[in-house]
Amino acid sequence: MQAMLTTPLCQLLGIRHPLLLAPMAGVAGGALAAAVSGAGGLGLIGGGYGDPEWLGAELARAGDARIGVGFITWRLDGRMALLDMALEHGVAAVLLSFGEVAPYADRVHAAGALLIAQVQSLAQARAALDAGADVIVAQGGEAGGHAGQRATLPLVPAVVDIAGSCPVVAAGGIGDGRGLAAALVLGAQGAMLGSRFYASAESLAGAAARARVLDAGGDDTVRSPVFDLLRGWEWPAGYALRTLANQATARHAADPGAFEAALAAERARFERAQAAGDIEGAPVIVGEAADLLHDAPPAAELVERVVAEAVAALAAPHVRRA
Numbered sequence: 001m002q003a004m005l006t007t008p009l010c011q012l013l014g015i016r017h018p019l020l021l022a023p024m025a026g027v028a029g030g031a032l033a034a035a036v037s038g039a040g041g042l043g044l045i046g047g048g049y050g051d052p053e054w055l056g057a058e059l060a061r062a063g064d065a066r067i068g069v070g071f072i073t074w075r076l077d078g079r080m081a082l083l084d085m086a087l088e089h090g091v092a093a094v095l096l097s098f099g100e101v102a103p104y105a106d107r108v109h110a111a112g113a114l115l116i117a118q119v120q121s122l123a124q125a126r127a128a129l130d131a132g133a134d135v136i137v138a139q140g141g142e143a144g145g146h147a148g149q150r151a152t153l154p155l156v157p158a159v160v161d162i163a164g165s166c167p168v169v170a171a172g173g174i175g176d177g178r179g180l181a182a183a184l185v186l187g188a189q190g191a192m193l194g195s196r197f198y199a200s201a202e203s204l205a206g207a208a209a210r211a212r213v214l215d216a217g218g219d220d221t222v223r224s225p226v227f228d229l230l231r232g233w234e235w236p237a238g239y240a241l242r243t244l245a246n247q248a249t250a251r252h253a254a255d256p257g258a259f260e261a262a263l264a265a266e267r268a269r270f271e272r273a274q275a276a277g278d279i280e281g282a283p284v285i286v287g288e289a290a291d292l293l294h295d296a297p298p299a300a301e302l303v304e305r306v307v308a309e310a311v312a313a314l315a316a317p318h319v320r321r322a
């Protein structure tokens, strides 16, 4: 029998399981989002830095699956057409992360979609609540990809405490059902997983990167400015990108000044690495949950597995209740 866990979030989002696929730029495409939604979670396409052609193709790939799209908010500024493209597709939800959500809230709601705000601090949670977010994702710095300074364990209950009736979802470092169970115990109504789905059959990550992730662990991850520097993305202060450590992160860490002085050459080297799928020069973007990734099955199987594990974990067979 299929394991079941339900929270009020499920009713709000129209899902069977309180599990969301994180909108991973370049990794969570239409097929992965549709697979997670088809299995009863909510799949979010990673709209990322906003390539309209890529987004159009991935929305088409999702077909008529009930999915959402996530955007890097500061990159949406001045690019409203991207948001409109997602809304015209009829997405169920728009997730905004890393920037002010208020300028977009009315447009999302007017289209009949739900607004999910991923936040990295209590101050951002308050601002998102004031802007009318329907769901808050509290993201800890254990996460793969960009994140702030806070850790998931204390951030989630603190956000729950100020969120009132707005459901909170935990993200960052959740790689299996134990993490989902922990999130629920902290007062969250669900969990959003990125790294776990990086290693899934429908992930758009390259073959070498996916294979490397299965061998790596959380100890192998670092937070480094190097890839934003190489890509030329002007990230606002306060965020850092967590990836697996590789030759590029090591070269930068050894002498940041020398690295920046040779930036043109480093960029050329980086572009060659990207084109060749060389994971020593290009980023493999996963978080501390890398410890928990040992296989890359179809995403639907992962959804079922994580829920079943959470049900078992919530029974906490190793805890004796006096």
Ligand SMILES: Cc1cc2nc3c(=O)[nH]c(=O)nc-3n(C[C@H](O)[C@H](O)[C@H](O)COP(=O)(O)O)c2cc1C
Pocket (backbone or CB within 6 Å): 022, 023, 024, 025, 027, 046, 047, 048, 049, 070, 071, 072, 096, 097, 098, 118, 139, 142, 143, 144, 145, 146, 171, 172, 173, 174, 175, 192, 193, 194, 195, 196, 198, 285, 286, 287, 288, 289
């Ligand atoms: C490969 C990758 C790409 C990501 N890209 C984005 C992104 O474009 N926008 C975003 O809001 N979050 C992005 N994230 C962060 C996720 O939204 C989420 O917070 C994170 O994956 C949760 O932590 P976990 O990786 O430990 O599951 C990315 C994460 C990963 C692993």
